[in-house]
Every structure is written in C-alpha cells, then in structure tokens.
Amino acid sequence: MAMLELNDVHAYYGNIHALKGISIDVSEGEIVTLIGANGAGKTTTLKTISGLLRPRQGEVSFEGEELTEFPAHEIVYKGIAMVPEGRGIFSKLTVVENLEMGAYSRSDKDGISSDLDRVFTLFPRLQERRRQVAGTLSGGEQQMLATARALMARPRLLLMDEPSMGLAPVLVESVFETIQEIKDEGTTILLVEQNAHMALQVADRGYVLQTGEIVLKDSAQGLRDNAEVQKAYLGMQ
Amino acid sequence: MNNQIGPNWRTIVRFGLIGGVVALYLSVIGMVEAFSARNLIGTFITLAQILIFGGPFVAGYLTAREFKDKPRTTIILCGLAAGAMASIFQVMLILIAHAVDLRFMFVSISPGLMEILTFGQGQYLGSLILAALSAVMGAIGAGYFLLPGTISRTLTSAVVVTLGVGLFSENVNQILSSNWLSLIGGRSVARLLIQQKSLNPIVALVLFLAVGGLTYWRATRAKAQVESDDESPATGRQKRFRTVMLIIAIGALLGLPWIVGRFLSQVLFMVGLYIMMGLGLNIVVGYAGLLDLGYVAFFAFGAYTMGVITSASPLGLTNLNFWIALPICAIVGVLTGFVLGVPVLRMRGDYLAIVTLGFGEIIRILALSDWLAPFIGGAQGILHIPYPSIAGFQFKTPEWMYYLVIIGSLLAGFLTIRLRESRLGRQWMAMREDEDVAEAMGINLVQTKLLAFAIGAAFSALAGGIFAARLGTIFPHTFNLLWSINALSLIIVGGMGSIPGVMVGALILVGLPELLREFQEYRLLMYGILLVVMMLVKPEGFVPAARRQQELRAHAKESAVGTAAD
Ligand SMILES: Nc1ncnc2c1ncn2[C@@H]1O[C@H](COP(=O)(O)OP(=O)(O)O)[C@@H](O)[C@H]1O
Ligand SMILES: [Mg+2]
Numbered sequence: 001m002a003m004l005e006l007n008d009v010h011a012y013y014g015n016i017h018a019l020k021g022i023s024i025d026v027s028e029g030e031i032v033t034l035i036g037a038n039g040a041g042k043t044t045t046l047k048t049i050s051g052l053l054r055p056r057q058g059e060v061s062f063e064g065e066e067l068t069e070f071p072a073h074e075i076v077y078k079g080i081a082m083v084p085e086g087r088g089i090f091s092k093l094t095v096v097e098n099l100e101m102g103a104y105s106r107s108d109k110d111g112i113s114s115d116l117d118r119v120f121t122l123f124p125r126l127q128e129r130r131r132q133v134a135g136t137l138s139g140g141e142q143q144m145l146a147t148a149r150a151l152m153a154r155p156r157l158l159l160m161d162e163p164s165m166g167l168a169p170v171l172v173e174s175v176f177e178t179i180q181e182i183k184d185e186g187t188t189i190l191l192v193e194q195n196a197h198m199a200l201q202v203a204d205r206g207y208v209l210q211t212g213e214i215v216l217k218d219s220a221q222g223l224r225d226n227a228e229v230q231k232a233y234l235g236m237q
Numbered sequence: 238m239n240n241q242i243g244p245n246w247r248t249i250v251r252f253g254l255i256g257g258v259v260a261l262y263l264s265v266i267g268m269v270e271a272f273s274a275r276n277l278i279g280t281f282i283t284l285a286q287i288l289i290f291g292g293p294f295v296a297g298y299l300t301a302r303e304f305k306d307k308p309r310t311t312i313i314l315c316g317l318a319a320g321a322m323a324s325i326f327q328v329m330l331i332l333i334a335h336a337v338d339l340r341f342m343f344v345s346i347s348p349g350l351m352e353i354l355t356f357g358q359g360q361y362l363g364s365l366i367l368a369a370l371s372a373v374m375g376a377i378g379a380g381y382f383l384l385p386g387t388i389s390r391t392l393t394s395a396v397v398v399t400l401g402v403g404l405f406s407e408n409v410n411q412i413l414s415s416n417w418l419s420l421i422g423g424r425s426v427a428r429l430l431i432q433q434k435s436l437n438p439i440v441a442l443v444l445f446l447a448v449g450g451l452t453y454w455r456a457t458r459a460k461a462q463v464e465s466d467d468e469s470p471a472t473g474r475q476k477r478f479r480t481v482m483l484i485i486a487i488g489a490l491l492g493l494p495w496i497v498g499r500f501l502s503q504v505l506f507m508v509g510l511y512i513m514m515g516l517g518l519n520i521v522v523g524y525a526g527l528l529d530l531g532y533v534a535f536f537a538f539g540a541y542t543m544g545v546i547t548s549a550s551p552l553g554l555t556n557l558n559f560w561i562a563l564p565i566c567a568i569v570g571v572l573t574g575f576v577l578g579v580p581v582l583r584m585r586g587d588y589l590a591i592v593t594l595g596f597g598e599i600i601r602i603l604a605l606s607d608w609l610a611p612f613i614g615g616a617q618g619i620l621h622i623p624y625p626s627i628a629g630f631q632f633k634t635p636e637w638m639y640y641l642v643i644i645g646s647l648l649a650g651f652l653t654i655r656l657r658e659s660r661l662g663r664q665w666m667a668m669r670e671d672e673d674v675a676e677a678m679g680i681n682l683v684q685t686k687l688l689a690f691a692i693g694a695a696f697s698a699l700a701g702g703i704f705a706a707r708l709g710t711i712f713p714h715t716f717n718l719l720w721s722i723n724a725l726s727l728i729i730v731g732g733m734g735s736i737p738g739v740m741v742g743a744l745i746l747v748g749l750p751e752l753l754r755e756f757q758e759y760r761l762l763m764y765g766i767l768l769v770v771m772m773l774v775k776p777e778g779f780v781p782a783a784r785r786q787q788e789l790r791a792h793a794k795e796s797a798v799g800t801a802a803d
Contacts, residue, residue: 050677076679088674090667101667105679153678 001064003028003188004049004157009058011041011048018044020212021058026157026190031183033191033199033220035233036209042192043085045209046159049190050082051075062157076105081155085162087146091135095126098134098145102152112152119148122181140171147178157188164195176202196233200224208233248303249315253322253375256296261326263288264354266762267345271755273353276435277403284404284755285353289327293320293371297378305382313379320375321368327354328364335360387456395449402444403436408501408752410434415498490643494636503635504751506707509642510700511747514724515731515739516649517696522725523734523782524662525689526669528590531577531597533720535694537604538573539566539701540711544619545612547706552612552619559625563702570698571691578690582683585672597721604713618712622705638707645703649696650736656692665689723747726764730771732778741779 002025011019018041026032036042047053049060051072060067062078070078081102090098099119103112120127123144129137134145143163150158160179164172176198183189183202193199200206200220208216208229216223223229230236263269273285297316304312330346331354333339339346355363381389402409413419413427430440494502514536521529546555546562557565581592603609605616613619625632625641632638656662664685667675676682705711723746731742746764750756756763771778 052673052676071681072676073679073681076677082677084671084674084677088671090670090674092670093666097663101663101675101678104663104667149678 002026003063004190005059005061006045006049007059007061009045009048009055009060011044011053011055013044013053018212019048019055022209022212022214024190024207024214026188028156028188029183029186030205031179031189031191031203033193033196033203033206034209035193035196035199035206035223037232038194039211040209041212042209043161044212046082046161046190046192049075049159050080076153076155079156080159081150081153081157082159083146083150083161083163086165087139087142089134089137089142089145089149092133094131094133095137095145096130098149099126099152102149103154105153111154115152115154119151122151122178123148140167140174143167143171143175144178147175147182151182151187155187157190158182159190159192161192162194163191164193164198172198196223196229197235200234245304245315249300249319250322252296252299252303253319253325255299256292256294256319256323256375257326259295260289260292260323261330263292264327264330264350265343265345266759267350268759268762269353270345270347270350271758273349275404275753275755277400277406278436278441279432279438280435281438282400282403282435287400289354289367290371290374293323293374294378294381296320296323297375298382299378300375301379301382309383312383313376316379316382317372317376320378321372323375324368324371327371328368331355331360331364331367387453387460390456391449391453394452395445398448399436399441399445403441405752406431406436407434411500412497491640494639499635502639504748506635506639506642507751508743508748509639509646510704511723511727511743512646512740513642513649513700513703514697514720515727515743516646516653516736517693517700518724519693519728519734519736519739520653520656520665520696521689521693523728524657524665524669525686526665527686527689528586529593529690529693530590530721530725531593531595531600532693532697532724533716533718534577534597534600535570535573535697536701536704536720537600537713537716538569538694539698540705540716541604541613541619541701542566542569542698543702543705544622544711547623548619549621549623550619552614553621559623559706563699566698566702567695570695570701573698574691574694575687577694578687582686594718594721597718601713601716604716616713618710618715619705620710622709622711624709625706632706635707638703641703642700645699649699652692653736661685661688722764726768728778730767730778732781735778735780735782738778738780738782745779 004024004026006022006024008021008023009019010017010021022041022045024032024034024045034042034045044053048055049062049067051067051070051074055068062080065078067075067078090101093101096116099116100112103115106112120130125141126144126148129141134142137145147160147163150160163175163179167175172195179189179191179202191199191203200223203220205219206217206223207214208223216226216229218226224234269285269288272288273283275284277283277287296319300315300319301312304315307315331351334346334351351360354367356366357363358366381392384392410427410431413423413430415423430437436444493505497505514532517535518529518532521527521532543559543562543566545552546557546565547553547559577593577596581589584592604613607615609615610617625638632641664675664680667678667680668682668685672682675685727742727746728739729742730745731738731740746767750760750763
C-alpha cells in the first residue's frame with residue numbers, strides 16, 4: 001500500500017478550478033517528482049496535502065489515514081513536513097531559531113539536539129552561520145535552511161516545492177545531491193520541480209501536471225525517454 | 238561644463254522651494270505665532286524662530302548633500318542660495334498680506350505674525366532681513382554638512398540639549414521652586430538659571446560649552462578605545478558600576494514624583510499608563526503582527542469594569558475595593574480580547590486594521606447608548622469611583638498614583654520579556670513572518686492569535702482600570718480613537734517590538750505634548766510629521782529591537798539548543 005495517496009482530488013481558489021481530479025501515489029522510500037510548467041497546480045497539490053487548502057472533492061490519505069479531516073497545523077504531527085515555495089524561511093529569526101521552529105511539533109529535547117547535529121553535518125554552511133539572522137543569508141543558504149528546518153520535524157514524508165528555483169547552476173547540483181542524501185537516510189520525498197532535467201535524474205518515478213490535470217505518469221527513466229516530455233520539459237528537439 | 242550648471246540650479250531651487258513651502262505652511266496655519274511666546278534662550282531665541290529658520294537650514298543641508306563632490310566654497314554658496322530661496326514664499330506672504338487682507342481666508346495671517354516675520358522692521362526692510370537671515374541659515378546648513386562627523390555630532394547634541402533645556406525652562410523652574418528643593422535654595426538657583434521664562438543666555442552658553450565638551454571628550458575617548466582594542470580588564474568594575482547605576486535608577490524612579498511636583502507627576506502618570514498600553518499593543522502588533530486599530534476598546538472595558546464594580550454611585554454593583562477590582566479588569570480584558578478576536582481570526586493586514594478600527598468605535602457608541610445607560614450611565618458616564626486605598630490611606634494625588642502605574646508598567650514589562658522568550662513568543666514571531674509556513678510547522682494559528690489579542694487586551698484593561706480610579710469619573714467620550722492612535726504611534730516611533738522603544742515612544746509622544754501646551758492644537762500635525770520623518774530617516778524606530786536581538790544571540794550561545802524543546 002502506498003504511503004501517500006491522492007485520489008481524484010479537486011481543489012479551487014474561489015471559482016478557479018486549480019486541480020481537476022488528480023490522483024498521485026507515493027510509496028515508502030521513493031522519490032516521486034511532480035513536474036509541470038508555471039501555474040500547472042504543483043504548489044496547489046502540496047497545499048492540499050499539507051492541509052493549507054481543503055480539496056472540494058476527493059481523498060488524501062497518508063499511511064491509511066484520511067488527512068483532509070485534520071487542520072493544517074496537525075498534519076506535521078502525522079509525519080509530513082514541507083519545504084515551502086520561495087523558501088519561506090523566517091527571515092528575522094536566526095538560523096538556529098529557524099531550526100528550532102522546525103522542531104516545533106516535537107518535545108524530545110535529546111532527539112532535537114541530535115537532529116540539530118545531523119542537519120549541521122548535512123549543511124556545514126548553516127553551522128558556520130547559526131547565529132546569523134536568516135534574512136541575511138544568500139539564496140542557496142536560505143534553501144539549505146528551509147530544507148534543514150523541514151528535516152528538524154523528522155518527517156517520514158518530505159514535500160519539497162521547487163527547491164532549485166532561483167539558484168545558480170552549481171548550487172542546483174548540490175541541492176539535488178542533498179535530496180539524494182535525504183532519501184538515503186530513509187525519508188520519502190515528493191519533489192515538485194520545474195527543472196525536470198535534474199528532478200528526473202534523482203527521482204524514481206514522476207508525474208507530469210498540466211493545467212490541473214495529470215497528463216503522464218511513468219518511471220523517471222520512462223519520462224526521460226518520452227518524446228513529449230523531452231520536447232516540453234527537457235528542452236530537446 | 239555648461240550642461241552641468243543647469244541641473245545644479247534646479248536642485249538648489251527644488252530644495253529651496255521645499256524648505257520654503259514648509260516654512261510658509263507653518264506660518265499660515267498659525268504655528269509660528271503660537272510658538273513665538275515660547276522663549277528658549279533670553280527673549281531673542283523663540284520656538285517660532287526655529288520654525289522660520291528650520292526650513293532654510295534643512296534646504297541648505299540637503300543641497301550640500303547633493304553637491305558633496307564640489308569644492309567647499311561652492312557648497313556653501315549653494316547652501317546660501319537654497320536658504321535664500323527658502324525664504325521666498327514668506328517674503329511673498331509679507332508683501333501680499335501688506336497689500337491685501339488675507340485674514341478672511343487665513344485667520345492666522347495676523348498682524349502679530351507679520352511682526353514676527355519682519356522682526357518689527359516693516360515689510361520692506363523686514364523682508365530683506367528675513368531673506369538675508371534665511372540665506373545665512375542655508376549656508377550654515379551647508380556648512381554643517383561639511384563638518385567632520387565627531388564635530389557635527391558634538392554640535393548637534395550641544396544645540397539640542399541647550400535648546401531642550403530652554404524649551405522646558407518653565408518646568409525646570411517649577412521643579413526648583415517646588416516644596417523641599419526651594420528650602421535648599423532651589424528658588425534662587427531658578428532665578429539665576431531662568432529669566433523671562435526662558436534660559437539665561439549666559440547659562441545657555443555655559444550649558445552649550447559643557448555639553449559640547451563632554452560629547453567631544455566621550456567621542457574621542459571612544460575612538461581611542463576602539464583603536465587600542467583592549468576590552469578585558471574592566472569587566473568586574475563594569476559590573477559593579479552597572480549595579481550602582483541600577484540602584485540609582487530605581488531610587489530616582491521612586492523619588493521622582495516628590496522631585497518633579499504634582500503637575501509633572503500627572504504627566505508621568507499618563508506616560509506610565511501609555512507604557513502599559515504600548516507594551517500590550519506591542520504584543521499584538523509588534524510580536525504577533527496583527528494590526529489592531531481598536532485597542533482603546535479594551536482600555537474602555539477596563540475602565541468601565543472598574544467603574545461598575547467599585548463606584549459609590551447607584552450604578553456601582555459591589556463594594557469591592559480597587560485591589561480586588563483590578564485583577565477583575567484584567568480578566569475582563571482577556572475575555573473581551575478573546576471575544577473580539579474570534580470574528581477577525583481569518584483576516585489579515587488591512588482588513589484586520591479596518592475591522593478593529595470599527596470595533597473601537599462600536600464599543601464607544603455602545604457605551605454612549607441609551608440601551609446600556611441603566612448599567613453604565615450612557616452619556617452621563619459613571620461617577621464616584623473611589624480612589625485606591627491601603628489601610629485607610631487614599632491614593633488621591635498623582636504623586637501616589639504614579640507608583641501604581643510604575644508597578645503596572647514594570648509588571649507589564651516583565652511579562653512581555655518572559656512571553657517573548659517563551660514558546661508562545663516564538664509562535665507569535667513565526668506567525669508574524671509567514672502564517673502558512675507557521676501553520677505547516679504545527680503552530681495552531683487560532684490559538685496563537687487569540688492569545689495575542691487576549692494578553693494585549695489584559696494590559697490595556699489594567700491601564701483602563703487604573704485610569705478610572707485616578708479620574709473618579711468616566712465618560713464614553715473619553716475613549717476615542719486618539720488613544721489607539723497614540724498607542725500605535727508610540728510603538729512605531731519607539732521601535733516595533735522593542736520594550737525600551739515603548740518607553741521612549743511614550744515619553745516623546747505622550748510626555749512632550751503635555752509639557753508643551755502650545756503643541757496641543759497641532760498635536761496630530763506633529764504626530765504626522767514625526768511619523769513621516771521617522772519612516773524616511775529611521776524606519777526601525779528610536780530604539781530598534783534588533784540590537785536587543787543581538788544581545789539575545791550572544792546570550793543564546795550558552796544555551797544553544799536548551800530552549801528548543803521546552
Ligand atoms: N491564492 C490563489 N488565489 C487564486 N488563484 C491561485 C492562488 N494560488 C494559485 N492560484 C492559481 O492556481 C493555479 C495553480 O497555481 P500553483 O499551484 O501555484 O501553480 P505552480 O505551483 O504549478 O506554479 C494557477 O492558475 C494560479 O494562478
Ligand atoms: Mg508553485
């Protein structure tokens with residue numbers, strides 16, 4: 001049974017029909033990527049999973065439990081954390097304070113402090129800058145912080161919304177290396193990306209979202225070889 | 238070369254005209270004349286002159302800043318030109334007002350104003366003098382820009398302190414000739430310092446030199462210390478010094494009402510009341526980021542609760558005394574904070590501001606209504622609210638009530654610090670920065686918002702209860718929008734989210750206007766000017782919270798993760 005299952009989910013912003021009945025499943029230990037152009041509904045999909053947006057129709061279940069009945073602030077307690085779009089760090093708090101906020105849902109002091117060490121090993125840059133106010137970090141460091149903060153919740157499922165957005169190519173590489181490392185440590189990842197090229201290299205499977213509908217689903221290899229995908233998302237002729 | 242001169246002149250004209258418009262405006266609305274009665278030093282420097290020449294000075298300064306790469310003489314000459322330019326509107330005013338009677342439209346363009354603007358020399362010679370002096374002020378403004386940092390800072394503090402003492406010489410006089418200070422010769426000291434309700438020119442000069450010298454000495458010493466770069470040896474002594482200073486500060490705080498006398502005690506009482514309100518609103522706006530413009534509602538709830546519980550009039554429900562009623566005021570504050578918070582939970586930003594603004598007015602109108610009049614007196618308000626008393630001793634005078642607000646402010650300050658460091662404080666700050674992300678972290682926004690409203694309301698209601706007991710009578714009209722505006726402005730001026738900022742803001746926005754009676758009529762105008770200038774020059778406020786945060790960071794080094802989980 002899949003860890004996360006979206007079944008025929010419809011979501012609206014007022015009258016705008018943003019998700020038109022999408023079905024997605026993610027199994028434990030996988031990286032699944034959701035690729036699509038700007039405005040396709042990728043962020044909206046993540047919002048319906050994390051409870052920030054309520055689907056008008058359809059089910060979202062996590063480890064067999066229906067999520068749509070829970071308010072957004074309880075979703076993280078189920079084991080789902082999010083790296084928000086545009087990083088969404090708390091820019092006036094310090095790096096450490098941001099990480100502490102990430103562990104807000106937990107109360108095991110020892111576990112938190114060992115996880116703090118863990119994310120600092122993953123991102124040594126953050127350790128150097130632990131007292132710095134987050135708003136003064138560079139774009140790449142802010143992305144690291146957003147990811148590290150989500151990990152501090154010790155999620156079983158990590159939702160990542162365009163982690164490579166606005167980063168220099170060198171940094172993009174390292175973001176995807178990190179994603180691989182996080183997976184290797186046993187965290188399941190649903191990765192939303194516009195950078196299909198990189199996303200399909202790291203992912204096991206993928207979905208292609210177009211104006212609120214899933215138009216393709218396949219293994220990452222299958223999508224890479226797909227002529228449509230190559231033309232529309234990988235920039236090949 | 239030629240095409241360089243064009244824009245140069247335009248800059249001078251632009252800044253000159255801006256300065257001129259400001260000066261003209263202040264004259265036409267009557268501020269210049271109203272302030273001319275306030276002598277600062279001797280009888281020759283009045284507050285009016287600062288208004289008249291402030292424009293040219295600033296014009297000169299801004300022009301100089303624009304031309305900072307030019308040779309010095311050019312800069313000074315440009316300043317001179319801008320200063321002269323800035324007087325042009327006033328000169329026009331003088332000449333036109335002489336020819337035509339403008340008073341049917343502008344009541345404030347009076348013969349008195351003309352007398353001030355022309356220095357009593359008639360319209361032609363007077364205009365000339367005004368233009369010449371403005372030009373000189375412009376040049377001084379430009380010269381001020383050219384001074385090296387240390388010297389200009391020295392001059393600024395010397396001028397500000399001297400003029401400040403001059404401005405408040407009446408209050409200094411009051412203090413010196415009050416009660417026991419007059420016994421030890423305060424009155425004769427006052428006679429020496431103060432003449433014609435303003436500072437004795439010789440004393441002013443001495444003060445100017447003393448302050449200037451002190452500032453200069455400290456500035457150079459600080460520089461020397463930075464250069465020598467040793468900081469270790471004095472820590473023990475510094476600690477002792479700090480303790481001594483703290484004891485002195487507490488002593489001063491306790492003795493203050495008996496030194497400054499009744500009138501200033503009343504002013505301090507109001508400042509303290511606003512500190513309590515400001516700290517409460519700071520939680521709502523500064524920490525939680527919820528812009529509440531109806532904050533006076535909770536103050537009114539507190540005051541009316543105190544009235545209804547303790548009043549000796551038929552409206553009074555119980556015989557409970559002040560000390561029991563006060564915590565009830567706080568509880569009522571918490572409850573009303575919850576109740577008024579629920580409907581606005583889903584609102585953000587501007588919408589929240591408008592709706593809370595409406596709430597504030599609704600509460601006032603309800604208090605005024607006939608419907609509630611049988612319980613809270615309608616327009617007649619509630620009378621005969623007893624003073625607080627302990628074992629028969631009544632807190633009748635402002636001197637004693639002062640202690641009450643000091644305790645209240647300290648309590649509010651203590652709670653604010655504790656809350657800021659708590660898990661709840663973190664929740665507020667996370668929510669302020671990004672509601673969605675905060676929610677995704679697991680923060681219950683409903684609970685977090687309601688707690689901010691409720692705690693902020695409790696502070697305000699406490700202040701309201703004390704206020705009611707001080708006045709003895711309360712009317713719906715008292716609780717107008719101005720309270721909310723004052724409380725919000727003082728937070729902005731002091732520095733959003735900063736506790737010392739609230740204190741400084743309250744002193745500036747509540748204390749100063751009480752001391753300067755002439756200001757009363759122009760109070761809102763001054764607020765507006767101050768807020769605009771603050772936004773342009775120092776948007777983080779006088780005492781920004783960031784520095785405090787740095788301290789916290791240094792402090793957090795030891796307890797790195799310890800606070801994460803509690
Ligand atoms: N808060 C909102 N209000 C109204 N429409 C929205 C809102 N957020 C997104 N949309 C619309 O929903 C659609 C999907 O948006 P989104 O999920 O953000 O796309 P993506 O993340 O794939 O770029 C777009 O047409 C967008 O304009
Ligand atoms: Mg998006």
